[in-house]
Amino acid sequence: MQNTLLMIAEVLRRKTRTVMVGKVGVGSNEPIRIQSMLTSETTDLDGVIREIRALDQASCEMIRITIPNRKALDAIPEIRRRMSEDGIERPLIADIHFNPQLAVDSCEPFEKVRINPGNYADRKKFEIREYSELQYAEELERIEEVLMPLLKNLKSYQRSLRIGANHGSLSDRIMNRYGDTPEGMVQSALEFLRIFKKYNFHDTILSMKSSNPLVMKEAYRLLVLRMEEESMDYPLHLGVTEAGNASEGRIKSAVGIGGLLCQGLGDTIRVSLTEPAENEIPAAKAILRDVEALMNSVSGNISHASLSEKKEVPGESSAYLSTGNPFFSRANLRTENFDDVETIMLKPSGCRIGPRESFKLMAWAGKNSYPDPLKVFDARLEESTQEQILALEDHAIEAGLNEVNFEEFRSKILLLKSQNPLFSLQKFKQWVSPKLMPLMVGFELPVMDSVEDHLGLAAELGELITSGQLHALVCKEDDPESISACFAKILMQAARVRMFQADFISCPSCGRTFFDLQQTTNLIKQRTAHLTGIKIAVMGCVVNGPGEMADADYGYVGAGPGKIHLYHGQQCVERNISSQVAVERLIELIRSEGQWIDPAEASTA
Numbered sequence: 001m002q003n004t005l006l007m008i009a010e011v012l013r014r015k016t017r018t019v020m021v022g023k024v025g026v027g028s029n030e031p032i033r034i035q036s037m038l039t040s041e042t043t044d045l046d047g048v049i050r051e052i053r054a055l056d057q058a059s060c061e062m063i064r065i066t067i068p069n070r071k072a073l074d075a076i077p078e079i080r081r082r083m084s085e086d087g088i089e090r091p092l093i094a095d096i097h098f099n100p101q102l103a104v105d106s107c108e109p110f111e112k113v114r115i116n117p118g119n120y121a122d123r124k125k126f127e128i129r130e131y132s133e134l135q136y137a138e139e140l141e142r143i144e145e146v147l148m149p150l151l152k153n154l155k156s157y158q159r160s161l162r163i164g165a166n167h168g169s170l171s172d173r174i175m176n177r178y179g180d181t182p183e184g185m186v187q188s189a190l191e192f193l194r195i196f197k198k199y200n201f202h203d204t205i206l207s208m209k210s211s212n213p214l215v216m217k218e219a220y221r222l223l224v225l226r227m228e229e230e231s232m233d234y235p236l237h238l239g240v241t242e243a244g245n246a247s248e249g250r251i252k253s254a255v256g257i258g259g260l261l262c263q264g265l266g267d268t269i270r271v272s273l274t275e276p277a278e279n280e281i282p283a284a285k286a287i288l289r290d291v292e293a294l295m296n297s298v299s300g301n302i303s304h305a306s307l308s309e310k311k312e313v314p315g316e317s318s319a320y321l322s323t324g325n326p327f328f329s330r331a332n333l334r335t336e337n338f339d340d341v342e343t344i345m346l347k348p349s350g351c352r353i354g355p356r357e358s359f360k361l362m363a364w365a366g367k368n369s370y371p372d373p374l375k376v377f378d379a380r381l382e383e384s385t386q387e388q389i390l391a392l393e394d395h396a397i398e399a400g401l402n403e404v405n406f407e408e409f410r411s412k413i414l415l416l417k418s419q420n421p422l423f424s425l426q427k428f429k430q431w432v433s434p435k436l437m438p439l440m441v442g443f444e445l446p447v448m449d450s451v452e453d454h455l456g457l458a459a460e461l462g463e464l465i466t467s468g469q470l471h472a473l474v475c476k477e478d479d480p481e482s483i484s485a486c487f488a489k490i491l492m493q494a495a496r497v498r499m500f501q502a503d504f505i506s507c508p509s510c511g512r513t514f515f516d517l518q519q520t521t522n523l524i525k526q527r528t529a530h531l532t533g534i535k536i537a538v539m540g541c542v543v544n545g546p547g548e549m550a551d552a553d554y555g556y557v558g559a560g561p562g563k564i565h566l567y568h569g570q571q572c573v574e575r576n577i578s579s580q581v582a583v584e585r586l587i588e589l590i591r592s593e594g595q596w597i598d599p600a601e602a603s604t605a
Contacts, residue, residue: 012295013264014224016235019160019203022091022111024061026160026205026267027235033268034284035062035237036277037095037510039517042072049082051277056088058281062268064093064114066510067102076109093162095510096120097169100146107153112205114162117192118169121146129176139173144195151199160203161196162237165189167210167219182208182219186226193232204234205268209241211505211537212551213256214466214496216240220260235267236260242507242539245274245521247451247486249506250283251458252494257284258459259466261291262422272508274521274538280508283455290456294420344413344440346388351379353413353440353472359465359497361488362442363478376480376489376500391444393417394424413440415474422460425469442472448483451490458491465495502531505552506538515540515558515579523583524556530599531590537567553595556586568593 018027026033036055040047042065055063067073076092083090094106094113100120106113121143131139154161165185174191178184185208196204208219220236227234240256243249253271260266271283343354353360365380381389390412418424421443443461448454464470473488489500506521521538528536537552555567559575564582566574566589577585590596 014236016233016267017202019205019235021062021093021160023089024091026237028267030267032261032266032288033061034059034281034288035064035093035268035270036060036280037064037270037272037508038066039277039508039510042066042068043075045075045078045082048075048079049086052079052083052088052090053086054276054278055281056086056090058278059285060090060278060281062091062093062112064095064270065110066095067106068097069099070102073102073105073109080109098123100150104149104153107150107157107159110159112160112162113150113154114164115150115192116164116166116169117188118166118171118174120192122171122173129172131173131176136173136177140191140195143191147192147195151196151201154201154203158203160205161201162205162207163189163192163196164207164209164237165219166241167208167212167215168241182215182222185210185219186223189223190226190230193234194230197232202234205237206234207237207239209239211240211242212496213240213252213259213462213494216256217259217466220265221263224265236265237268237270238266239270239272241272242505242537243272244504244506245518248490248494248504249273249275250286250452250455251462251487251490253283254287254455254458255462255466255491255494258287258291258456259463261287262294262459262463274506274508274518276518277508283452286452286455287459290454291459293456294423294460297420297423344388344411346379346381346385346413348382348384349379353442355439355468355471357471359470359492359495360442360472361475361485361492361498362472363475363480363485366478368478370479370481372480374480374500376485377475377478380478381474389413389415389442391415391417392424392428394419413442413472415442415444417444420460421457421470422463425464440472441470442474443470444474444476445484445488447476448487451483451487454487458487458494461491462495465492465497499533501529502533503535504529504538505535507540510540515562515564517558520556520579520583524586527583527587528590531595531597534590534595536586554586554590556582 013028016027018025018029024033038048038051040051042048052063091111094103094110096103096106096113096115098119103113103115165188167185170180170184170188174184174188178187189206189208193204193206206223208216208223210216210219220238238257238260240253243252250271257266257269257271269284271280271287273280273283343352343357345352351360351362360378361376362379362381363377365382392414416424425441461470475482475484475488477484479485492498493500493503504521504525507517517538517540524536524538535552537555539555539557553569557565557567559565562579563576564579565572566577566582566586568589573589574585587596
């Protein structure tokens with residue numbers, strides 16, 4: 001069943017080649033595809049088929065399956081047979097780590113093979129060493145030799161490939177030369193990509209995944225620039241790995257995936273949730289639907305001629321900007337020079353707003369005056385504050401603006417009241433001279449019934465927040481527990497501008513997972529969410545565990561059936577603990593480090 005979502009307007013999307021995954025095309029001439037990954041152990045045939053049926057019914061277009069060993073690979077023919085009995089024709093993708101031979105052998109039964117350049121030809125030893133140019137070249141020759149059997153089989157069976165770099169599993173070679181950086185992720189993928197291109201294999205899709213949406217977005221943007229420099233036009237698969245669950249996981253994914261889609265980047269997506277796999281599909285559809293609405297607004301309100309204009313940006317490839325997407329250029333994302341800009345102090349609260357101030361969450365004061373013991377709101381705005389605010393709605397922008405009238409608003413806050421704030425702010429800047437532009441920008445959140453209904457808004461606001469173009473959010477309701485306030489808190493935490501609770505990094509589970517990840521993640525969140533500012537990673541296995549949780553304060557990692565390793569920072573402090581007691585031991589570890597606060601104390605802090 002084809003994705004029924006309309007394609008984003010052609011002029012707003014990065015041009016790529018088309019790569020076929022079975023009968024499903026991936027690239028800029030195709031709809032943006034939605035995929036997911038099974039959580040069942042691959043040899044659990046009944047569990048696998050149940051998940052495939054659920055994903056098929058949810059209109060998942062491609063299904064990834066982990067292949068950790070030979071038994072898993074041997075199960076695929078029977079899985080195929082049962083799919084055929086059910087009339088399911090979805091392409092299957094083999095997910096391979098550590099074992100090149102499994103990747104080679106997966107070319108026959110799978111339409112696509114995903115490999116991780118960080119662990120396909122390397123074993124991570126966390127060694128610190130300097131590579132001379134000759135030594136580095138020798139390493140690349142070794143990698144090329146390891147890739148040759150896979151290259152041969154991909155061509156022989158006419159299969160496609162995803163080179164999927166993960167922030168948490170970069171090779172020692174990359175770490176020593178580029179560090180744990182977006183550039184390192186990009187170079188990790190390019191090492192492999194250049195080899196496949198050298199031998200005229202082009203059915204390749206790339207991904208740059210991280211649990212941090214800011215790192216993930218920067219890596220994808222750098223990848224596009226580097227590919228343009230080498231005349232490469234391969235499609236992109238987008239995802240925030242280990243995003244977590246519930247509203248937090250969805251908004252974190254929206255900030256990363258949606259932010260890139262707004263810039264015309266991305267050809268297939270996965271929302272990785274620590275939930276049943278079929279739950280990922282509605283979340284992905286919601287992000288696509290809302291971003292598509294934004295793009296339709298752009299294409300309908302900006303002339304085709306202006307969209308096609310090239311914007312020359314020093315140091316950037318003109319091809320990268322040739323889509324004409326007004327949100328595509330990094331020039332639109334750079335924070336302006338605010339050296340001569342004063343902050344605005346709102347009266348009577350005394351709250352300061354400005355590009356050099358911390359990001360603010362405020363609310364209009366209501367009649368009920370809800371208590372706010374955790375100080376969620378930085379200020380409650382009184383009626384008198386209106387004098388310091390310039391409210392701007394969509395219809396005002398559509399009607400056009402007379403910039404002469406903006407002289408008096410130099411010291412006011414521009415408060416956007418818009419369905420598409422990213423588009424509205426860009427269009428506002430077209431009308432107003434930069435010299436007159438109110439530099440302090442806020443956004444008034446709508447009253448919400450559900451966080452999940454506003455994932456597109458999260459994508460747009462996340463882009464504005466992380467690029468420094470937005471300085472405050474304002475809730476219409478002054479209840480710190482309202483849905484709009486919860487939306488704001490999760491969004492600000494995902495954008496890394498303020499922490500309201502513990503930050504959780506949890507993988508979506510797969511056939512390599514050694515414990516009930518969904519249940520355990522929920523339990524750990526229930527016990528530790530009140531520990532504001534602490535980062536806790538819950539990882540199903542060792543593939544990405546130690547790496548992806550590199551910036552976490554504490555880690556809970558599956559080590560074997562029923563066995564858990566506990567980490568403090570990057571150091572494993574307890575090994576092979578029974579999963580029956582591991583959560584309590586995690587809390588004891590946090591307590592021993594002096595970072596535990598009882599929930600009752602946290603609620604009055």
